[in-house]
Amino acid sequence: MIKITLPDGSVREYEQGVTAHQIALSISEGLARNVLAAQVNGQVWDSSRPIEADAEVKLLTWNDLEGKNTFWHSSAHLMAEALEALYPGTKFGIGPAIETGFYYDVDFGDREFSSDDFKQIEEKIMELARTKAEFSRTAVSKDEAVKYFTEKDDEYKLDLIKDLTDGTITFYTQGNFTDLCRGPHIPNTGFIKAVKLMNVAGAYWRGDETRKQLTRIYGVTFPKQSELTDYLHMIEEAKKRDHRKLGKELELFAFSEKVGMGLPLWLPKGTALREKLVNFLQRAQVKSGYEQVITPHIGHKNLYVTSGHYDKYGADAFQPIKTPQEGEEFFLKPMNCPHHCEIYKTKPRSYKDLPVRYAEFGTVYRYEQSGELHGLTRVRGFTQDDAHLFCRPDQVKEEFKKVIDLVLYVFKALGFEDYTAQISLRDPANKTKYIGTDENWQLAETSIIEAAEEKGLKTVVELGEAAFYGPKLDFMVKDALGRKWQLGTIQVDYNLPERFELEYTGRDNQKHRPVMIHRAPFGSLERFVAVLIEHCAGEFPLWLTPEQFIVLPISEKYEDYAKKVLESLNNSDIRGLIDSRDEKIGRKIRDAEVKKIPYMLIIGEKEMNDGMVSVRKHGHGDAGSMTLEEFSNQLVKEITI
Numbered sequence: 001m002i003k004i005t006l007p008d009g010s011v012r013e014y015e016q017g018v019t020a021h022q023i024a025l026s027i028s029e030g031l032a033r034n035v036l037a038a039q040v041n042g043q044v045w046d047s048s049r050p051i052e053a054d055a056e057v058k059l060l061t062w063n064d065l066e067g068k069n070t071f072w073h074s075s076a077h078l079m080a081e082a083l084e085a086l087y088p089g090t091k092f093g094i095g096p097a098i099e100t101g102f103y104y105d106v107d108f109g110d111r112e113f114s115s116d117d118f119k120q121i122e123e124k125i126m127e128l129a130r131t132k133a134e135f136s137r138t139a140v141s142k143d144e145a146v147k148y149f150t151e152k153d154d155e156y157k158l159d160l161i162k163d164l165t166d167g168t169i170t171f172y173t174q175g176n177f178t179d180l181c182r183g184p185h186i187p188n189t190g191f192i193k194a195v196k197l198m199n200v201a202g203a204y205w206r207g208d209e210t211r212k213q214l215t216r217i218y219g220v221t222f223p224k225q226s227e228l229t230d231y232l233h234m235i236e237e238a239k240k241r242d243h244r245k246l247g248k249e250l251e252l253f254a255f256s257e258k259v260g261m262g263l264p265l266w267l268p269k270g271t272a273l274r275e276k277l278v279n280f281l282q283r284a285q286v287k288s289g290y291e292q293v294i295t296p297h298i299g300h301k302n303l304y305v306t307s308g309h310y311d312k313y314g315a316d317a318f319q320p321i322k323t324p325q326e327g328e329e330f331f332l333k334p335m336n337c338p339h340h341c342e343i344y345k346t347k348p349r350s351y352k353d354l355p356v357r358y359a360e361f362g363t364v365y366r367y368e369q370s371g372e373l374h375g376l377t378r379v380r381g382f383t384q385d386d387a388h389l390f391c392r393p394d395q396v397k398e399e400f401k402k403v404i405d406l407v408l409y410v411f412k413a414l415g416f417e418d419y420t421a422q423i424s425l426r427d428p429a430n431k432t433k434y435i436g437t438d439e440n441w442q443l444a445e446t447s448i449i450e451a452a453e454e455k456g457l458k459t460v461v462e463l464g465e466a467a468f469y470g471p472k473l474d475f476m477v478k479d480a481l482g483r484k485w486q487l488g489t490i491q492v493d494y495n496l497p498e499r500f501e502l503e504y505t506g507r508d509n510q511k512h513r514p515v516m517i518h519r520a521p522f523g524s525l526e527r528f529v530a531v532l533i534e535h536c537a538g539e540f541p542l543w544l545t546p547e548q549f550i551v552l553p554i555s556e557k558y559e560d561y562a563k564k565v566l567e568s569l570n571n572s573d574i575r576g577l578i579d580s581r582d583e584k585i586g587r588k589i590r591d592a593e594v595k596k597i598p599y600m601l602i603i604g605e606k607e608m609n610d611g612m613v614s615v616r617k618h619g620h621g622d623a624g625s626m627t628l629e630e631f632s633n634q635l636v637k638e639i640t641i
Helices: 022-028 029-034 064-085 115-129 142-152 156-163 224-243 243-249 267-286 302-308 309-316 336-342 393-413 438-454 495-499 526-535 556-571 585-596 603-611 629-639
Strands: 002-005 010-014 039-040 043-044 054-062 101-107 136-140 171-175 177-180 193-204 213-222 298-300 328-332 358-363 382-389 418-425 460-463 473-478 483-494 516-518 547-555 576-578 599-603 612-617 620-627
Touching: 010 022, 010 516, 022 029, 022 039, 022 054, 022 142, 029 418, 039 064, 054 064, 064 101, 064 171, 064 177, 064 193, 064 213, 115 193, 136 142, 142 156, 142 171, 142 177, 156 177, 171 336, 193 224, 213 224, 224 243, 243 526, 267 358, 267 382, 267 393, 267 526, 302 309, 302 328, 302 336, 302 495, 336 358, 336 473, 336 495, 336 516, 358 620, 382 393, 382 526, 393 438, 393 473, 393 483, 393 516, 418 438, 438 473, 438 483, 473 585, 483 495, 483 526, 547 556, 547 585, 556 576, 556 599, 556 629, 585 599, 599 603, 599 629, 603 612, 612 629, 620 629
Parallel strands: 002 054, 418 460, 547 576, 547 599
Antiparallel strands: 002 010, 039 043, 039 054, 101 213, 136 171, 171 177, 193 213, 298 328, 358 382, 382 516, 418 473, 473 483, 483 516, 599 612, 612 620
């Protein structure tokens, strides 16, 4: 007999070789019908795989991320089977699960392929799904694997096999399709009830532009047709909220090929919004004891060699800038933290001086491949709301908690109420990815875990997601459509102070190393604005919106009064403009609605004579007449955060 420990802490005994499916059956038939896979001692297994020793087991369903990933990876295999049946001779690259579904990279040879073929493939996928073919796992030797795919004439699988170790190779078969795969998979194809192929694109084999371009087919599947219907509705809503579309309509930002891909241009209205965000955070930082600093857009190569960024990212950075005479090498700044370390070193520090908190809205540059650029969410030049705190070891947890408070203040002010704090730690199986001692990593990880617990945050732990120099707390925010975005981040770092030989004099009159905390509540202004646009569909909180009102005179006769209204409200620090076009009032109202201007002030004979304004609220219609003072007081109250 073996002991199986379930997530609630209960322990059950089963015969050796029991499967996750059998464990589920022993609990309830309803659970067994919904189990897609199982997590066994932290690894995801097929629900039919025998468990031979004592283990911690979590049964995975559609409600678990790992369950969805297994479902979608199995769907990629099913799509490959459909493609092979419809287009004999097709060759396959890789077919992983992704955040919203799956894709498979396919070589159709000389055959033309487009989204026009989707319907036929979807029908074939569902035909195969209804056969309820089981996914069966087979361990094979490297020679057997090579022989199989040589006979199949699939050079892509042979290329993958070259990197595999004999004794670790497995095949999975469902129906008439066999693939090279580690797994795991769902029990059978019958779990898949709905499918939609979403997109087709090109992808170089193994991301190498010198190799053949394959056809990448994206799809998504669900265990219920109703869930696919809901998902497609959400996709349509997302298109309406797309920050690239709204950014253009609201005149916030633009891109220019002459300036360069991934380098946004902030237009006047976008700049006003951005500056509001900057001023908002700067005020909060001043209250929290931060000092503002400014550092250059470039740095000497040696700066990034010292920090470790050159070794980790140098090959992926923009090409170095060489001075014409001395031949020195400079890089476009990829990070602000090395510069802040050098600011810390500008004078001796005492334990009484700490913590020191430096903040900078610093623009950094990182090379992203052109195919990965996406509006403001993936760019090559972006501004971080960066700060670095230098503190004593005994101050780390308290400072970390204060930063959590600041991040949550930002989220509340901007309407992000649904979030999870992700504790991103080292992958213990791959420590070569990181710099620093095990002792310092342990101290840093413990500080983050304890601070998050004491602040009562809802947390998840992710191994392998730490920065190369330290663990971090990443805030995963859900937007209005339920999509997750990584926004604010806080990191504890014992390593950069070591590499830069930072010091302070302690109570004992000896030299000590400070601990460094990196933090960015927005993450980057570009990404934050993109997420905010999509979250609120371009209808920003009133305090943030570039134009809070627009004055709409019914005719030219009332323009002088319109100017007085504008001047009066501007004097109350309320931002607006006048629509003095020679258009009918109905057209002016419609245009203001499209531009999502929160308040429209309509002015005619009666309003001018009575010293009033007729107010309409965006999306709500007529709000009645009121004096300028009443309207001003209402807006000031609504704007106050």
